[in-house]
Every structure is written in structure tokens, then in C-alpha cells.
Amino acid sequence: MTDYTCIVQTACGAVAGRESDGLRTFRSIAYARAPVGALRFQPPEPVEPWQGVHDACRPGPIAPQSPSRLASVMGDIDAPQSEDCLTLDLCTPATRAGSLKPVVVWLHGGAFSSGAGSLPWYSGEALARRGDVVFVSPNFRLGALGFLCLPGVAEGNMGLLDALAALRWVVANVAAFGGDPGRITLMGQSSGGSMIDALIDTPPARRLFQRAIVQSAPLGRPRQDRNEASAIGERYRSLVDERWRDDLRHAPVDVLLRAQGALAGSFRPPLGGTALPFMPVLPVAVDRGGGASMPGASAGAGAGADADADADADADADADAGAGAGTETGG
Template structure:
């Protein structure tokens, strides 16, 4: 049975619903709609209203094309799209004046797709079973969120949206039973990458106390101004906007339909795609952090300075979601291209032999996936975790190794998401979980949700086995698999030999 209820904030009353023991408020605005003259403007504070605002339905999600990972994840749940997308979805056990921990969710999608309001990320189970408040964030994506063009946008609007959302949560979450002093920000993929960016910003990192980084592509630093400017110019050219008349540029880009931006972005993505790379065409632009080592060191120093508690983890075969689509025509990568990627990432072509020995019977595409998993996700995440621990932050590291029997995707990027949110029904069409036993899904999800909500509550993850803090001398890592428990040094010492500077080809 669904019933109505009201939350009272300093901005005005909000009418939500209560169902299955969880109160939910949807389409909650945290900033003014970024439309018209506010397109490409930093987020503006939302104005107060009179009467009870209807918060029973989701608002639009940011304009986007289908995810590039739909072969593994399945089709994204249907949702209306529009630029009036700066909204939150709030799930709470009760509107009772409580003071519960708060989990703020930042979705992935390569800064190009996704939304915190999707059914995939429904926070009801987390809120109910963990007695926490869960907040999903929608933020601007693609060119509308990360275009860089001097005088128009600095390439960080999506990050500024997230900061505005966290500010709103700090100011108003008490009205939904949340504790503004116990905010844990959690993100996956691009959402985890955004957390790394926030940790480099003193004002931003003061808005949360803890952070959970799932599958961060930590090997991809923010874009440099030069690279972002070149991509911005190419996008404007695709839109047939003359850059020679600066006053006209702003007027034109504010008048272009969102659909035209999506078409041009798709063309730019195809033009900038490179073999064996997962770099999106648009992502945050932070010029002084465009070096990967400097980016991770700055984020680690920020976590230590603010004493942010951290959970950091990856899946065992992250890149299988990108490269191992069984519906695509089977073919091995070109040998020369493969050798070039191994030389670029591992430092020498001969590394492919080490990878071949490590994956008996593996195809060339499997070796490429292992390489990209290591150098884009695993090794840089471990480097960040160790640097953050050395800087004074408390850090726990995990690796998600579970996979359904026989799946070609194995333990791929995004596979942990159904377990974190405890809503397998929303993922029943996802190829990456096909063949999984329902009881195994439920039990593993209960362990992970308990660890995540326990971390939000106390600053230490609780699991069915002891989960030691991550330290340089033993690198204890929680392994989520058919058998759960801590292991030492999951990547060996190999990550220490990874190049600390990304080659020019990555940019």
C-alpha cells in the first residue's frame, strides 16, 4: 500500500510517498533549472516555494544516448529526458526527526549517460535494511556538463552540480531524518572518478565525511585545457558554429536543441575513439591535474587532510564490459595494435607474454581486457589507496571477483551494482547477471549492503569476515566472491611497476 506524506524543509513542504516501509521523495530540485540563459552557467540556488511541492514522480534525466555498456548491463530503464535535470531522489526509513547516516549516490556512465533516479539505483532496500537515508543525484552530462570553451564554460559544470547537490543535502537532509554531519558519498565508474576530483577541492571535500569509490577509472586524469579546448572546437565545428565571432558563440550554443548536442557528441566520440581505450570525449577539465600521478597524489593528500574515511575497490575483469561483447562478431584484435597498447600501458610489448601466462587459454581480447583493467582501474586505484593511507586517511580496499557461472563478461565493470542496491528485480534483463542463483545473489548482496551501511554509520565496514584496513606492508583486501574473506596483495607488486605518467596517446 502506498500512502502520501509530507517533509517540511526551509524551502517549503514536499509531498512524497511511503511504500514498503520506505519514504521516497522524487524530483527534488537542488538547483535552478539550467535552461535558457542558465545553460552553461554554474548551478544557481533553487528558490523557495509556497504550498506543498509534489515530489512523488521522478523528474527528467540529463539528455543522453544509450550507454556504451548496454551489452553487459542491458537497456537502461526508461525515463524522460530534459535539461531541467538537477534533482535528487531521497529514500528514508521515516520522516521522524531521526539523525541517520546519509549515503549520496553518484552514478557512472562515462560522464555521458546514467542518472541517480533510475530504477537500477533505487535506494529503498539500502535505506530500509541499513536504517540510512539514501540520496541519488542527477547532474549534467556530456557537452552540456563538461564542454570547455573560454568565456562560456570551464568544463566543470557537472562537478559543480554535484557540489551544489552536496550543499543542498548538508542544509536540508535533516528534514528527511538524515544527519548532515554523517554524509558518505559513494560513486561508481565516472561517479567514483568525480569523487577523486572532489577530493582535490578543499571546499568540496568538507561536504562529506566518508567516501566509497567503486571501479574508479583512476588511471584517467582530468582533461587538460589544451585537450578540452581542441575537443570543444571540434564539437562547435560539428554544430556548424563559427568560432570566429565569440559574441555569437554563446548565443548559438544556448539556442541549439539538446538533440543536436547529442548528435555532435556521438560524432566526436567516434572520431576520437582509439583502439583499446575507454576515454570518453567529455570529462572534467582541471588543467593542473591533467597528469595522472599528480591527480592521484592530490586526491590522496586531500583525503588525508580532511580525514575522509575511504572504501576503494574494483572488479576482477572491469574491461570485459567494454571489450567482450558476445553479441558482436568474434575476432581477435590486430596483433600490431595489441602490441602497441601493451607497450603504451605496460611499458613494453613483451608484457603480453606475462598476461598470456596469467590467463591460460585466454584469447587476445581477454588479454587486452586484463591489461586495461589493470592500468585504467586496478593499479591506479591501489596507488591512490596506498597514498591516501600514507596521508592519514583510513582506507579499506575490496575486489569483487564473483561472477555467474559461464558468463563471458566474468566479473566485469558494473557487476557489483545490483548487490550494492539490493534490487535484483531491476537488473533481471542485465546479461552480466544471467545464470546467477537467486539465493547467492541475495546473500552476497546482504553482506555488501551491510558493509556499506556499516561504514556510513561508524566509519568502518562490517562484513561476515574481518576486513582489515589497507596498509602498504600487507595490502589486505576484502575479496567478494563465492567465498568471502580478506586476502593479501591481490595484484602482487606489479602495480608498483606501472608507468606513473600516461602517454600522449591516452589524451
Template sequence: MDAVVATTSGPVRGTIEDGLTVFRGIAYAQPPVGPLRWAAPEPPVPWTEPRPAVSFGPAAPQPRPDGIVGDIFSPAFPSGEDCLSLNVWTPDPQATGLPVFVWIHGGAFLFGSGADDLIDHGSFARSGIVFVSINYRLGMDGYLYVEGDENAGNYGTLDQIAALRWVRANIAAFGGDPERVTIGGESAGGTAVAALLAAPAARGLFVRAIAQSAYPEPLLSPDSGRIVARELESRLGVPAGDLAALREVREWHPRDVTTVVRELFEDVANRDATHYGAEIAAQMNPLMPIVGGEVLPSRPVEAGAAGELADVDLLIGTNRDEFRIVFALGMMSVDDATIDAVFEATFPGRGAEALATYAAGRPGSSRLDLLAALETDRSYRVGSTLLADAHARHRPGSTWFYRFAWPSTAFDGQIGAAHAVELPFVFDALGTPMAEALTGPGAPQPLADDIHRAWVAFITTGDPNHDGLPTWPAYDHAKRRVMELGSGHRVVAAPDADELALWIGDEEGR
């Protein structure tokens, strides 16, 4: 069976699958090619006859990560520049007023797509929510700093805003309420959510936000954007600032561009930080949103401190062992001397004290585990905490913080509650191939029931509480109460406070 829905660009024909109505590969903008490369997205050219919306659109052009990371996260279908499409799962296109959840995929702003096993499972639509996943420009296409362009370094962010405008204009035709839109994402997707909270052009397009394992600090400055742009131009043999020449290379040598971008990411991870600057070294990511222009006037945490974030409800959190997956996969090799050096470089003059603080809070941990805890805090927890502090100060009673703590059995149990392990639980998609790669076999369904229900409750009401959890208090910057989600859910006040104080002080934000 199929179903036809009218959109502002033209009618689309989806399919009815297991009681859900699904539309895949709907264009929300024109392909960003020719003069639209490194430019704001333009609305689709209208059509009149129903277009089939039965297959996912191409993923954004991207390199494939090596090994199991690529096996888990890379899309299993073609990529291409005609990538500005979205997908909709709805319980009933004839309904009215259903809550809406727009998912922004992660992948370091370099890889990924709005389609994978977890997403296509359809669990949010089965829970009464109109679910939308989007593709957006990645890597050099999405985040190149173009000198003199007011949108420089934020073409991917503008794509996300264009998709949200499409949702506002069209989602009622799929049963959704344009006044009840929640945005969410994990990793780079969670960071994109943080950026959208601070983006003036995104105001009024959503009323709630979910940021999972985000890294909202530091994002990048125009100076960092210039360093990366000059590096890419040099590697591609293009004169500095020559956008016409760069577009020509992108047109005729797309594989060269993908190769150069991949090499740049690898180089940033392995070279002396002084070559690219402290901002890029802090995240080991040279292509991500740029702060300081029209799209993102200020960093999310700075905007929050000034009371300038979007006036929305916020669910935010991190995983207890985010960074352990990096070491379990052999993506970074370190010895004891390197660990000592990293602690000292992070806390000059206090490296040994900081290492002792982490060790005291984690008895029996290896030194490598202590480094993983440090990098978890640096990359995810500190920025998310500062953003939650700022949001809670200016919008009390509407901030909710979680820590995911269930230890995966995948990778011989070496990764703990690592980065992305919460995703199969959020999407209630245990048993899918992607889920088992992250959780190992036999992950507890009751935990997925509880976490998925919390997300559904928040999307529906702005409050994640339900009868399967202990009472989850709203987060405030004085007590920093966090819901720890694991085999035994519990509320923890200021978890690992001594470690956090190394980064932001005992009284920061309080």
C-alpha cells in the first residue's frame, strides 16, 4: 500500500509498513552543486505529479572510517551531492497535533546519514510521534570557512535550519504539530543541537531540544577556520581564497577532495597541536561549526551565560565512559609517559594532582582508564555541564541532565558505557545489527523500555519523568542533580564533583 501527502513543493508518495506510514528521501532543498556549493541552501524546484518517497536519498559525500567504526556508522547506500533530503515516519498522516521529533545524525561532522538500522526501526512513530531524520552537508562541503561570506563555515548548520523550516511548513500534512517540534542528536548531532540553540535563524522552529554526548565547547573561531581553509586549499593546489577554483576542483575531482579531507582529519589527530592551534587540537576536529558570524554569533555556552539561548526545554547528558571506545578500537596508542604528559599539559603545574584526583575517584582503574576519563570530561562532560548550568540559570525547571552508565559487553567488555552505546536504548532498537555491534548480545530490554519512554515523555511534555524511573528532578546549577540511567536508575547529586572541579572550579556557575 502507499500514501500520498501534499507538501509545499509538491506531492510525495510513501509506503505503509507495519502500521506506519513512511516517506524516504524527500528533498527539502536543491542539490548544493555549481554555484550552490558553499552557499546557503535554496528551496526545491516545485513539482506537480506525486514523487516516489520510498528510498533513502544519498548520504552526504564522506570518507569511510577504517575498520569496525566504518562498519557500524557508515551508510550502506550511495553518497552524493544531491544529499539535502529528509525522511518521515508517522503513525497516521490523517492525525492532527502529534508531537514531532527531528533527528540530526552524528559522525564528527564528517560521516553518517539520517538512515541506519536504529532510525529505520520506527520506534518513535510507534510511540505516537512523527519522527523526521535529515541529511546535511558534511566535512569540507558543510564547514569550509570561505573568507568574506557571512555564512562561512556553517553551510551544514544552514541545511539543518532549512530542514527545520521545511518541517514547520509541512509537518501538519503528516499528522504533526509544527508548534510541538523537538530537535535531537548525538555526538556531532548533539553538538549541532547546541549550535541551533544559539543560532538566531533557528528561533521559533522548535520548542524542545535533546543533546546527547555533545561537545559544545569550543567549536571553532574564524581564525581556526582560516587555518583549515588554507591547509585544504594548499593540499588541493588551489590559490588561497579562490572559491571559483575550489568549486571547479570539487566538481571534477570529488575523490581527491574526499581523500584530502580524510588525510587532514588523520593529520590533526596525530600532529603537534601547535600546527593547527589549540581550538582544533582540543576536539581533534578541523571541520565543524564556526562561531563569530551571522549564523552563530557566539558560542552556545557564552550565549547561554548571556541568556541568549533559544527559549526551549532541554534534555542533555553524556555517557560515563565516552572515550574508552577510542582505546578499545586501537584508535590511539599511549604509554605511561604520554599519560603523564597529557595530564600535565591539561592542568599545567597540577598534572600529578589531577591524575591523583581521577585515581581517587576510580579505585582499581588502570592509568589508561584514567586517561579515558580525562578525555571523556574534556570532550563531552565539561561542555555539556556548562551548557546545562547556563540553561538552567536562565530557564529554571526546564533542564534535565542524564548520565548513561550501562556497560556494554561488546568489544570483550572493554568499552563500558562508551560513546554511542545509549543509542540502541533511546531508539528501542535492541537486536538490530547496529545495536548489537554497540551493546553486544543480550542487552536488557527493560532498560531500553525505560530510556525510550523517558525520551518520548520529554518530546511529548517537556518532562522525562514516567513511572519506570525514580523521580527525576529538574537540573539546577547549584545541586547539579543527574539521572544515572543504567541497570539500577538513580539520582546522583554532582557526580564526580572533584574531577569536574578541576575543570570549572567548585563554584563555577553556582
């Protein structure tokens, strides 16, 4: 490691990034354990502490996915892919004068099946520089690996729970990067906006952010319930190579992606049902909470939604933030 210029101490270990043109950037910081092996289709596990300094100067792999239907518009995604994708990028102004800065956490779009927060066209450098904010963009699981609902195999919402784990990481660690854990805005586009809509309806998530900006999310689409999602999951399994149908946890990723493509190509939602095979299942069961706080789409859809939590929840968030406070050094 020879090209880093700044080091920040997080709750789990030190990370080394780059400082250039008034910004400090950190790439591919793990916010949860790699969801591989026995952890495939499971909720994210906390990241394990590491020794030494983690090189956060280079982009990491993105979630496994098939070629995007938007490749002709946005360009091909040629980034390496891996199930070990639960990482985030962070960009922050280099100047630290005054109080802690507001934080923006960006959830990318892609129909819950493609994209990544680490792609270059989602760079937060301009927003961090012009808005004087700390910009965080996590990667999360997609497609069947992120949203398969199949009793006995996967409970669904893995990708949504990844986003929740990333938020918890931000609350615990962002102060070390100059961000205010009490001023977090969730911002997401298309399916990323739909994920925010689901998180607003998830009580344990609401204490982790204060505002939300939902961009071009299809909030009028009917929500997917567990019965519908389970039926889609069974249909998906029937399309998996017969050798792996009873062992999806150990099936090669390319086998899972082929079945996902076959399902998408033939998918016809039931009358009044959803238009995508893989998406969040509501209500979301998470930690001690669970259940939706309101039926249907979020109130104020299309506008910034205020997600202030109650006093007790604020105290919990403050405790989380204090637990992860770190220090920063030049490098």
C-alpha cells in the first residue's frame, strides 16, 4: 500500500483512503461479513474487526448480476462481480473546520437486479464538494441472492437488510469521517427509492436516519406480500438446473443467474400483482421490530419524507454513534 494519503480509524479497524482536490475518498469498506457459504440467503452478519490498515483506495467487486437492460444508455458494467460485495464507498470534504457535516446515503436503482453504489456514474464527489456533505454509497445483494423468498431456503429481503446494516455502520462510524450521525438523509433512485419506502415502514430502520429523498420510485406499484413472493420463489427454483434445485445455497452463481434471467424473460405478474419477480416483501420482519407502519405507499410519496424517530430511538442511535467513534490521522 503506497498510494494512500489519509487514515481513519473505524470501529472495526483502520482504513486508508486518498485525498485529492479537497476531497477524501474511501472505497470498498466492508460494512458486513461476506454472505458466502452458509451465509448465502441469510441476513447480513456484523463485520469482523481486522488488524492493520485496510486499503480503501480501490473499488471492490459489485453484486453478481446479469447484463443490465440499460447498458445501451448507461454503458456496460465491467466491474468484477462477487458475492463478497457488502461494502460501501465514502466521499467527504477534506476540510474539517466547524461542526460535523450532514450525511447523504445513496441507494442505487436497477430493478433490484442490477447496478451498484460503487459505479462511476454514481460518484458522490460533486455532491460532497458543492453540498459540503459526507456521501456514502453502499452495495447490496441483488436479484435472487438479495430478494428470493422461498420457505426453508430464503426468507426474502436480504438486500433490504443489507441496506439496513449499511445504515447501522454509518451511524456508528461516520463521525470519524466528519459526518453527523444525527443528520442522515437517505436518497435513492427507482428501486433504490422503493427500498427507502420500505425502510420508512420498518420501525428499527427509522431511528437510523432523519430525512429521505425518493427519486422516480414506482410507488404506485402494488406491494409484494409473502404468499406471492413464495410462489415466485417456487417458480424460480423450477427454473434452476435440476442438479442444484434442492441445494440453492451451494449452487454456482452463474446457475442462479441463468435461472433468474429465465424467470425475468417469462415473468407475467398475477392480476393486480407486482411487475418484478424479485423485490422487497412487506411487512419487513427485522430485529425486535417488524411490520409495516402504514399500508400502501408512503405518505407524501414523491416528496422528501421526514423520518424523525422518537426520543428513545434517538437515544439508541446516539449510543450506536458513540460506540463507533474513531480518530483520523494524515498519511
